[in-house]
Amino acid sequence: MEFMDAVLARRSIRRFAPKAVPEGALADILEAARHAPSSGGVSSTYLGVVRDESIRRSLAAASGGQEWIATAPVIIALCTRLNPDPATMAKDDFFLQVNTDRFGRDLIEYLNAFPDRRAARLLWDTGAALIPGEHVALAATAHGLASCWIGHLDIAKVSALLGLPDGIACTFLVPIGYPDETPAEKTLRPIEECVFYDTWNPDARAGRNPGVGDEEVL
Numbered sequence: 001m002e003f004m005d006a007v008l009a010r011r012s013i014r015r016f017a018p019k020a021v022p023e024g025a026l027a028d029i030l031e032a033a034r035h036a037p038s039s040g041g042v043s044s045t046y047l048g049v050v051r052d053e054s055i056r057r058s059l060a061a062a063s064g065g066q067e068w069i070a071t072a073p074v075i076i077a078l079c080t081r082l083n084p085d086p087a088t089m090a091k092d093d094f095f096l097q098v099n100t101d102r103f104g105r106d107l108i109e110y111l112n113a114f115p116d117r118r119a120a121r122l123l124w125d126t127g128a129a130l131i132p133g134e135h136v137a138l139a140a141t142a143h144g145l146a147s148c149w150i151g152h153l154d155i156a157k158v159s160a161l162l163g164l165p166d167g168i169a170c171t172f173l174v175p176i177g178y179p180d181e182t183p184a185e186k187t188l189r190p191i192e193e194c195v196f197y198d199t200w201n202p203d204a205r206a207g208r209n210p211g212v213g214d215e216e217v218l
């Protein structure tokens, strides 16, 4: 399947057929995730391949009771090795420098003083597995499989169910399998509303999108 065909075909599927995921497809899916870019080139993602039915059911229950997740024959558990605690880093650490540039010193100092250190570390790393996860979703689509992102999960509970060591957390799940439903067509924002060229231009945007005021967008 061509890249754009996979991008356009991918939809969130929440009911799966009782049909196994072929080993070759699974191997491609995992390889696609392994090739994802990572911050600083330091790959921190671990991919759990969960097939066991009772673990799948437990993961579904720990995902806000989204029981349908367990209908997928395979659940990919996107896990992240947490960075060292930024509160213990040297003041000139590159991680701190980059994130001070991004968010400002006040937020860094606030988070570094936050008493629950595990929660603070988790917050920094919660997005690390997003790109590998989307590689999973797109590679699955390219193999005629379907998937759905699961961000609504109890991270501590799911990590414990998977037996993850301290310092590694499961931040997202991606159930995959053959679809057993056809999703309703979705309405996308028009491309002119999503894109701006060079700088934000309210007049040009309003002209292109009557009814969409910038104050609403902001």
Ligand SMILES: Cc1cc2nc3c(=O)[nH]c(=O)nc-3n(C[C@H](O)[C@H](O)[C@H](O)COP(=O)(O)O)c2cc1C
Pocket: 010, 011, 012, 013, 014, 066, 148, 149, 150, 151, 152, 153, 183, 186
């Ligand atoms: C980070 C992230 C977390 C998500 N978490 C959930 C979830 O917990 N449960 C769910 O049913 N869908 C979840 N979704 C799927 C979105 O609802 C879905 O992508 C969106 O409605 C657009 O539909 P589409 O994926 O079919 O294009 C999540 C999507 C993303 C990107």
